[in-house]
Amino acid sequence: MATAHNGNCEIFYETFGDSSYPALLLVNGLGGQCINYHEQWCRTFAARGLSVIRFDNRDVGLSSKFDDAPRGPKGEAYTLSDMARDAIAVLDAEGISQAHAMGLSMGGMIVQTLAIEHPERLLSMTSVMSTTGEPEYGQPTAHALALLTGPPAIDRESYIANHIAGLREWGSPEFADEARWRADAERAFDRCFHPSGTGRQLLAVRASGPRADKLRHVTVPTLVMHGDRDTLIDVSGGRRTAELIAGARFELIEGMGHDYPPQLWDDWVQLVADHALSSARSN
Numbered sequence: 327m328a329t330a331h332n333g334n335c336e337i338f339y340e341t342f343g344d345s346s347y348p349a350l351l352l353v354n355g356l357g358g359q360c361i362n363y364h365e366q367w368c369r370t371f372a373a374r375g376l377s378v379i380r381f382d383n384r385d386v387g388l389s390s391k392f393d394d395a396p397r398g399p400k401g402e403a404y405t406l407s408d409m410a411r412d413a414i415a416v417l418d419a420e421g422i423s424q425a426h427a428m429g430l431s432m433g434g435m436i437v438q439t440l441a442i443e444h445p446e447r448l449l450s451m452t453s454v455m456s457t458t459g460e461p462e463y464g465q466p467t468a469h470a471l472a473l474l475t476g477p478p479a480i481d482r483e484s485y486i487a488n489h490i491a492g493l494r495e496w497g498s499p500e501f502a503d504e505a506r507w508r509a510d511a512e513r514a515f516d517r518c519f520h521p522s523g524t525g526r527q528l529l530a531v532r533a534s535g536p537r538a539d540k541l542r543h544v545t546v547p548t549l550v551m552h553g554d555r556d557t558l559i560d561v562s563g564g565r566r567t568a569e570l571i572a573g574a575r576f577e578l579i580e581g582m583g584h585d586y587p588p589q590l591w592d593d594w595v596q597l598v599a600d601h602a603l604s605s606a607r608s609n
Contacts (some may be wrong), residue, residue: 327388327456328340328419328503329343329419330381330412330415330416330418330419331436332408332411332414333413334390335384335387335389335390335408335412335415335583336390336608337365337382337384337389337390337412337415337416337461338360338382338387339380339381339382339387339394339416340360340369340379340380341375341377341378341379341420341480342365342369342371342372342377342378342379342380343368343369343371343372343376343377343378343482344395345377345420345487346377346378346478347372347375347377347379348375348376348377348425348426348449348602348603349376349379349417349420349422349425349426349441350371350376350377350378350379350425350426350427350428350598350602351379351381351413351416351417351425351426351427351428351471352368352378352380352381352428352429352433352503353383353413353427353429353430353433353434353436353437354380354381354382354383354386354429354430354432354433355412355429355430355431355433355455356431356432356524356527356528356531357386357497357521357523357527358386358430358431358432358433358598359381359386359387359514359517359518359578359603360381360382360468360513361387361509361513361514362430362510362586363380364441365457365586366591367375367586367588367595368380370591370595370596371594371595371599374595374596374599374603375599376426376599376602376603377604379416379417379420379425381412381413381416382393382518383409383412383433383436383527384404384408384409384412384440384523385520385523385526385527385603386520386523386524386527387518387600388518388519389412390523391405391520391523392523393522395526398431398533399531400437400529400532400533401529402526402529402530402532402533403526403530404526404530405438405493405530405533405534405556406432406435406439406530406531406532406534407439407443407532407534408480410436410437410439410440410443410554411469413427413436413437413440414440414444414447416516417447417495420440420551422474423447423448424446424447424448424449425448425449426448426449426450426451426452426478426605427440427441427450427451427452428451428452428454428598429451429452429453429454429456430454430455430586431454431455431456431558431559431566431584432456432527432531432609433454433455433456434453434454434455434457434567435456435457435459435460435531435534437451437452437453437586438451438453438456438458438537438541438544438599439537440512440568440573441535441541441544441546441548442445442451442537442540442541442543442544443545445545445546448546448556449546449547449549449561449602449605450546450547450549450601450602450605451546451549452548452549452550452551452598452602453548453549453550453551453559454550454552454564454605455551455552455556455559455564455582455584456552456559456564457559457560457562457563457564457566458536458537458541458563458566458567458570459534459535459536459538460529460535460536460537460538460539460557460566463560463562463563463565463566464559464560464562464563464564464566465559465560465562465563466496466556466557466558466559467495467560468559469495470495470496470557470558470559470584471486471494472547473492473495474492474558475489478522478525479521481517481561482512482515482519485506485514485515485519485521486511486512486515489507489508489510489511489539490507491513492558493507493583493599495544495557495558496556496557496558496584496586497532497583497584497585498553498581498582498585498590499555499557499581499583500584501582501588501589501590501591501592503587506587506588508527508552515525515540526605533572537573539567539572539603541567541570541571542570542571542572544570544571544572545552545571545572547601547605548568548571548573548574548575549574549575549577549597549598549601550565550567550568550574550575550577551564551565551576551577551579551585551594551597551598552564552565552576552577552579552582553578553579553580553581553582553591554578554580554582555580555581555582555583556563556582556583556584557584557585558560558584559581559584561578564576564578564581575601577597579582579593
């Protein structure tokens with residue numbers, strides 16, 4: 327079990343592939359554990375010549391929990407900036423001076439924050455199914471918002487039920503697979519069930535505010551990906567992110583919702599690996 331430390335916050339992480347390759351740091355979304363980046367998916371990235379690192383954000387999985395942490399003016403126990411520093415701590419623990427970073431959803435917000443606050447540590451950034459924090463962009467449908475902010479699960483079955491209900495709303499319709507969704511939910515629950523952590527992560531997103539003005543000054547090579555069937559973060563969030571960052575490339579993934587079914591992994595890996603490795607050659 328590898329761990330990194332950002333102050334008193336302990337971050338669990340795992341690595342895949344040849345450590346001599348350029349590093350790709352994978353950052354999770356709201357409430358997501360590092361196992362959301364399935365081992366097979368990580369090894370597919372590694373086969374493209376990347377040294378892959380997946381980690382649990384604070385307040386989920388095997389990383390530190392913040393139940394007793396003091397709260398800020400907006401009720402937050404921490405912000406996206408703190409979570410970005412957790413990612414830097416993982417790179418430091420591995421002795422990596424610069425890395426490529428890919429973040430999904432809230433993870434996209436974290437890698438955007440890395441590009442704003444720690445640009446010297448990034449070779450490239452890929453922001454997926456994410457947004458800029460501006461209220462005019464990337465908003466969920468009413469039904470998706472109701473599911474996201476509804477009563478949290480209290481046990482294994484309600485956790486699985488909530489997970490499946492969410493993906494019925496915002497998952498990729500063509501690749502819907504309730505057996506796979508259930509298996510993923512069971513694995514996540516059995517590894518760690520900590521719903522209060524997800525709530526604090528959501529507060530961190532809200533307390534951190536919009537990033538538009540700062541994104542205009544980002545110079546890190548950027549790829550933005552978004553699905554055209556995403557009802558949790560509207561595609562306008564991705565388009566806006568790419569619009570603000572000079573030279574950013576936007577890729578619309580047809581048929582993709584707010585999830586990452588295995589049927590899309592090969593195309594996804596090709597896009598991200600090509601972006602990362604071409605960025606590495608130009609640095």
